[in-house]
Amino acid sequence: MSTNASPDARSEELHRKYIEERNKRISPDREAQYIDAQGDYSDFAKDPYTPEVAERDPVSEEVDVLVVGAGFGGMLTGMNLLKAGIDNFRILDMAGDFGGTWYWNRYPGVRCDIEAYIYLPRLEEVGTVPSERYVTGAEIFEHSKRFARHFGLYDHALLQTRVERMVWDDETLRWTVTTNRGDTIIARFITVSQGPLAIVKLPGIPGIRDFKGEVFHSARWDYEFTGGSADGGCSKLAGKSVGVIGTGATAVQIVPTIADDVEEMFVFQRTPSAVAARNNHATDVDWFKGQPAGWQAERADNFAETLNFSMPATDLLSDCWTDFFNRFKAEFERRKAAGEELDPHDIMQAVDYDKMDDVRAYIEQVIEDKETAEAAKPWYNFLCKRPLYSDDFLESFNKPNVHLVNTDGRGVERVTADGLVANGQEFPLDVIVFATGYEVGAPPHKVGEYEVEGRGGKTLDQKWNEGFRSIHGTKMSGFPNFQVVGQQEQGIANFNYTTVVEIQSAHAVGVIERCLKNGYEAIDFTRDGEDRWVQTIADTYIDRTHFYEECTPGFLNNEGNFKDKPTFIGGTYGPGPLAYRDVIAEWLEQDFERDTEVLGKA
Ligand code: NDP
DSSP states (O other): OOSSSOHHHHHHHHHHHHHHHHHHHOOTTGGGGEEESSGGGGGGGOOSSSOSOOOOOOOEEEEEEEEEOOSHHHHHHHHHHHHTTOOOEEEEOSSSSSOTHHHHOOOTTOBOOSOHHHHSTTHHHHTOOOSBSSOBHHHHHHHHHHHHHHTTOGGGEEOSOOEEEEEEETTTTEEEEEETTSOEEEEEEEEEOOOTTOSBEEEOOTTTTTOOSEEEEGGGOOHHHHOSBTTBOOGGGTTOEEEEEOOSTTHHHHHHHHTTTSSEEEEEESSOOOEEOOOOOBOOHHHHHTOOTTHHHHHHHHHHHHHTTOOOSOOSSOSTTHHHHHHHHHHHHHHHHTTOOOOHHHHHHHHHHHHHHHHHHHHHHHOOSHHHHHHTOOOSOGGGSOOEEOSSHHHHTTSTTEEEEEOTTOOOOEEOSSEEEETTEEEEOSEEEEOOOBOTTOOHHHHHTOEEEOGGGOBHHHHHHTOOOOBTTTBOTTSTTEEESSOTTTTOOOSSHHHHHHHHHHHHHHHHHHHHHHTEEEEEEOHHHHHHHHHHHHHHOOOOHHHHHTSOOSGGGTTTOTTTSOOGGGGSOTTOHHHHHHHHHHIIIIITTTTEEEEEEO
């Protein structure tokens, strides 16, 4: 790009280049280009970490609340139940322990690039001091287990257990839940927290079953084969040629961690990522311990406000994530002071071109080989894909054994018995890692692979096939005493997912408490209530269609088809997570009776 061009000419040139790059990547198969690791492909999702299924007799019991999912959503729901004095509940999960995504994702280098001080739930109560600003997955998994011990959640857990069916009975006003372990649980209330990163996605390329070497998805790393741990040291990869498919948030962590263990590594890139420096550092323990009570919640709120373009007066984090939003704020304030027009889309685009120029300059500065640096540059708007932060991914390409295979938008074409084919060339490999992500935003029953039958035998699938309708994204008419925790569509989204489940778990327990207090055996949520919320979403909706239609394809824009089928992003509550928290609290206070039908009193 010419740096001497006038601002308008530069914008036009970048816009043209972005559209050209996007068009190269539009696949006629859209999201059907992927295979979910379910059904015939469920072997890709098998648990390598707790391979032995602990023996136990089937459970037959009646509980006040069944919590499905033992990740952050379920953990916080369990904690809130106990704080509300409700202790007759079960937490159920397919995994062998608490932690959700942090149970499953143990690949070498796994970390969270959201600051630990806001991401790890309830640091102050649990007493965890994160060792670094952006901690390892192992540390988050440890915190999850400590959280479960601290709040006494293990006594409520049924692990390695998958729900098969949940059926509502209008006579008994109870849910009957059956599992793959022969359990029958009669539950008065149910909350489900399946998480957005639970269905493992494989590229639907020909020959996926043909490879004769070792092949696995990043979320099911085979340490038996590779040796080592999430810290690296995969010594059994010595002398091996490894292919990594993908350059998303996962791949940028794996590649640098195993680069020195392998003989050769080929990183197959379809779309370059916007990778900026993360600047991780050890926790200043004196600073951490000197924080006043309630600081974590305040900090997380500040992050949520900043990322919602709400421009709070102070940015408490000032980190890699908030940089873009601070640039927006600075430009907004500059234009305001200069009496210029304040069109937010216009400001955002101007800031975006500069931000992406800086990202591309950073890539050019870090990667020594000019051709590789050029190939690694992303050409799309900053928020088209999840921004990535790393202090060692780009540097990996300076090692002689790490090769970027730039497919210029075409992706890997085929898997053969011996390796992968890209750009018409076969790359012989010993190991293939699919760092190809998840089906983000799938409805909870699809993620959990269970059936939910509400009133009159109507399933959630049947209900949602008529279009997604809810109150607050979390409560559905025809599904009494049933709530979703972690719902983004018609709910809220945030790069710090902990904020979403903090808000929705507290609300779900608030609804349960209200029923118990009022002696309601069961409540259904009314269609009028749904109509009102659907209208609220329509009224507050921020139309991002133009932005996402022009974006390079990915899971945020339904692989380039946002117009016809907006992703969860298209339907979140416009004013953002903190306003949503106020609105649902007010609903519980004032409108609960209006939007619910009492089915029976105790
Ligand atoms: P992503 O969906 O972000 O990335 C998948 C990658 O696979 C993309 O680079 C994609 O290319 C590539 N791909 C898919 N099919 C092909 C093909 N046929 N040939 C070549 N490449 C292909 O998955 P991730 O697991 O990286 O991340 C998913 C989410 O997990 C993140 O968005 C984030 O929410 C979370 N995460 C968070 C982390 C954190 O630090 N907080 C760390 C890791 C994950 P293309 O871009 O062209 O589609």
